[in-house]
Amino acid sequence: MDLIDMSPNLLLVVAIGVLFTTGVYLLLERSLTRVLIGFILLGNGANLLFLVAGGRAGGAPLIGETDPADMSDPLPQAMVLTAIVITLALTAFVLAMAYRSWQLHGHDEVQDDLEDKRIVRLAAKNAPLYNDTDAEEDSESIDEQAAEARDETERGTP
Amino acid sequence: MSEYTWLVPLPVVMPLFAAGLTLALYRHPRAQRVISVVALSLMVAVGVGLLFLADSGPVVVDIGGWAAPVGIDLVADRLSSLMLTVSSVVMLCVLLYSLGQGITDGDEAAPVSIYHPTYLVLAAGVSNAFLAGDLFNLYVGFEILLAASYVLLTLGGTGERIRAGSIYVIVALLSSIIFLVAIALVYAATGTVNMAQLAQRLPEIDPGVALVLQLLLLLAFGIKAAIFPLSAWLPDSYPTAPAPVTAVFAGLLTKVGVYAIMRTQTLLFTDGRLDTLLMWLALATMVIGILGAVAQNDIKRLLSFTLVSHIGYMLFGIALASQAGLGASIFYVAHHITVQTTLFLVVGLVERRGGSTSLERLGGLAKIAPGLAILFFIPAMNLAGIPPLSGFLGKVGLLEAGVEQGTALAYTLVVGSVVTSLLTLYAIVKAWNKAFWQTPPEPLPEATLPRTMVGPTTALVAVGLLLTVVAGPLYGYADRAAATMQDNSNYIDAVLGEDGRGEGDSTDSVPNPGIDNTPVPSQSSSPDDGSTGTTDGGDS
Numbered sequence: 001m002d003l004i005d006m007s008p009n010l011l012l013v014v015a016i017g018v019l020f021t022t023g024v025y026l027l028l029e030r031s032l033t034r035v036l037i038g039f040i041l042l043g044n045g046a047n048l049l050f051l052v053a054g055g056r057a058g059g060a061p062l063i064g065e066t067d068p069a070d071m072s073d074p075l076p077q078a079m080v081l082t083a084i085v086i087t088l089a090l091t092a093f094v095l096a097m098a099y100r101s102w103q104l105h106g107h108d109e110v111q112d113d114l115e116d117k118r119i120v121r122l123a124a125k126n127a128p129l130y131n132d133t134d135a136e137e138d139s140e141s142i143d144e145q146a147a148e149a150r151d152e153t154e155r156g157t158p
Numbered sequence: 159m160s161e162y163t164w165l166v167p168l169p170v171v172m173p174l175f176a177a178g179l180t181l182a183l184y185r186h187p188r189a190q191r192v193i194s195v196v197a198l199s200l201m202v203a204v205g206v207g208l209l210f211l212a213d214s215g216p217v218v219v220d221i222g223g224w225a226a227p228v229g230i231d232l233v234a235d236r237l238s239s240l241m242l243t244v245s246s247v248v249m250l251c252v253l254l255y256s257l258g259q260g261i262t263d264g265d266e267a268a269p270v271s272i273y274h275p276t277y278l279v280l281a282a283g284v285s286n287a288f289l290a291g292d293l294f295n296l297y298v299g300f301e302i303l304l305a306a307s308y309v310l311l312t313l314g315g316t317g318e319r320i321r322a323g324s325i326y327v328i329v330a331l332l333s334s335i336i337f338l339v340a341i342a343l344v345y346a347a348t349g350t351v352n353m354a355q356l357a358q359r360l361p362e363i364d365p366g367v368a369l370v371l372q373l374l375l376l377l378a379f380g381i382k383a384a385i386f387p388l389s390a391w392l393p394d395s396y397p398t399a400p401a402p403v404t405a406v407f408a409g410l411l412t413k414v415g416v417y418a419i420m421r422t423q424t425l426l427f428t429d430g431r432l433d434t435l436l437m438w439l440a441l442a443t444m445v446i447g448i449l450g451a452v453a454q455n456d457i458k459r460l461l462s463f464t465l466v467s468h469i470g471y472m473l474f475g476i477a478l479a480s481q482a483g484l485g486a487s488i489f490y491v492a493h494h495i496t497v498q499t500t501l502f503l504v505v506g507l508v509e510r511r512g513g514s515t516s517l518e519r520l521g522g523l524a525k526i527a528p529g530l531a532i533l534f535f536i537p538a539m540n541l542a543g544i545p546p547l548s549g550f551l552g553k554v555g556l557l558e559a560g561v562e563q564g565t566a567l568a569y570t571l572v573v574g575s576v577v578t579s580l581l582t583l584y585a586i587v588k589a590w591n592k593a594f595w596q597t598p599p600e601p602l603p604e605a606t607l608p609r610t611m612v613g614p615t616t617a618l619v620a621v622g623l624l625l626t627v628v629a630g631p632l633y634g635y636a637d638r639a640a641a642t643m644q645d646n647s648n649y650i651d652a653v654l655g656e657d658g659r660g661e662g663d664s665t666d667s668v669p670n671p672g673i674d675n676t677p678v679p680s681q682s683s684s685p686d687d688g689s690t691g692t693t694d695g696g697d698s
Contacts, residue, residue: 050342097324111324
């Protein structure tokens with residue numbers, strides 16, 4: 001079924017692609033500030049996607065200003081506006097959270113789950129109980145190494 | 159019936175209004191308390207009213223008087239009103255509990271002044287999500303409740319809460335973006351976001367495109383509902399919040415995701431192409447979630463894992479896509495909201511009495527606080543599904559529906575749910591033995607439980623028992639809700655009416671628009687002739 005002429009603007013599509021890829025890349029970082037920038041880029045990518053979803057660009061959707069046949073679709077624009085407001089508010093919140101994290105720890109990195117670390121330590125402690133004697137010859141089990149590797153995100157001096 | 163349609167927007171508007179009022183009265187904690195309690199009590203009343211109204215057919219409100227596919231509408235059908243009622247009862251009890259806690263701790267200063275507005279906004283968001291008649295309004299509902307939940311989770315801004323909060327916030331933001339992208343694609347493919355109209359148009363578009371849309375929506379809702387591979391964020395974030403906040407999150411937030419999956423699966427994507435996938439997801443969620451619970455040594459985290467695990471039961475009912483399965487699933491959601499919230503409230507009391515939630519440090523509570531032991535025991539057994547409690551009835555309903563389906567996968571799931579149920583019992587009994595019966599490693603601190611906190615908890619335990627007592631009518635209601643959901647023409651007719659328009663006024667369907675036309679030309683075609691184009695931009 002052919003609903004609308006959906007041959008989108010190539011430039012917009014490329015822009016959406018770039019925003020999404022860079023956004024996802026930044027979202028995978030550990031620093032909250034970078035994650036936030038990633039979220040902003042993703043949000044803008046989604047907003048552009050809405051514009052593409054609205055079909056071809058046309059005149060301003062005002063009665064008397066534009067012939068109804070030439071109007072662009074106002075609904076996605078209204079939705080984009082709502083989405084922008086929401087993104088703005090959440091950006092402010094995450095910014096405040098990153099600042100608070102920096103205040104508390106001196107960095108704004110997303111930290112590991114403490115309970116997970118505790119379980120890893122417990123596993124490391126119990127390892128000799130179920131490992132065979134040959135394995136005990138190794139000075140460090142994999143669990144212990146993992147436990148140490150994760151310690152780098154331990155809370156700094158307050 | 160139609161003279162009562164004004165009831166429908168109230169659950170959204172009232173708490174929002176009350177939130178503004180409490181924010182303005184931030185200097186008067188007493189007034190704040192009164193306003194919040196009154197607003198939520200009224201919500202309960204409206205919820206019960208809608209429960210009866212919706213039993214004779216969905217109640218639809220076209221906001222601002224715009225007719226349905228053009229305007230935004232709120233729809234209260236049986237499922238929405240049931241969810242609305244249960245959630246507002248739970249929210250009221252949790253509010254009373256947190257008031258009790260606040261009064262006892264004497265912290266009438268900073269956090270309380272923002273606690274009330276945020277909590278009420280959360281209530282408004284949950285109601286909006288339940289009542290939303292179009293996808294974008296559902297998104298807005300989600301955002302309202304999520305924004306409020308971010309604030310509640312990081313309340314006070316202590317190190318531990320910021321740590322847990324940042325993971326929660328980022329995951330939730332990601333799921334929101336996915337949801338937003340899905341809405342944009344839905345609009346691009348169909349030219350509408352109204353769910354009733356979507357239900358008519360989605361079968362007409364390319365099945366491949368529809369499948370992509372369905373998967374994207376499922377992905378977004380799956381993160382919110384904490385379905386297995388997307389559930390890793392939950393057990394870490396929830397336990398760090400204050401006890402009442404954890405309780406309300408555990409009870410409600412994931413259920414909003416489950417509700418959204420239920421709605422999209424039954425209304426929009428009725429061809430059931432993802433039912434097999436959903437079944438596998440349900441199995442994985444149940445079994446892996448409960449294995450996580452068994453490994454935990456902290457009651458709060460243990461309960462968080464059981465929460466993940468029991469989402470699997472609801473998903474199982476949805477995946478069965480039969481009336482029996484859906485009905486059992488709806489009943490289970492109502493039961494689980496109550497029970498999970500109660501358990502977290504009781505654990506809040508345990509923490510207060512024992513000074514910890516770690517099973518290593520607790521012990522002997524049954525001797526020093528026998529009342530607390532009873533308060534924990536009843537919902538715990540209810541969660542594990544011991545007859546004759548409501549958890550048992552819900553599970554039996556699901557098992558029957560699974561056996562009725564009769565496929566190999568359904569039988570696997572039936573076995574999986576029984577195993578999960580037994581493992582839940584094991585995890586709960588472990589917690590029960592360690593916290594209440596073992597000799598404490600070191601003497602517990604002296605503390606008394608304030609009556610203001612025990613009271614609401616007892617009330618919620620009573621509500622849990624009441625669900626068992628009224629299980630017959632409630633199950634019947636859930637079954638009727640499932641029956642109407644099975645045939646989505648009920649919903650479509652209620653929203654769009656006979657001529658494909660809602661009850662409101664909008665003149666955009668006249669061929670030659672006048673000066674008072676709505677500025678939404680894209681909706682000018684009637685829903686059943688989508689081939690004539692939906693946007694002017696495309697036709698010219």
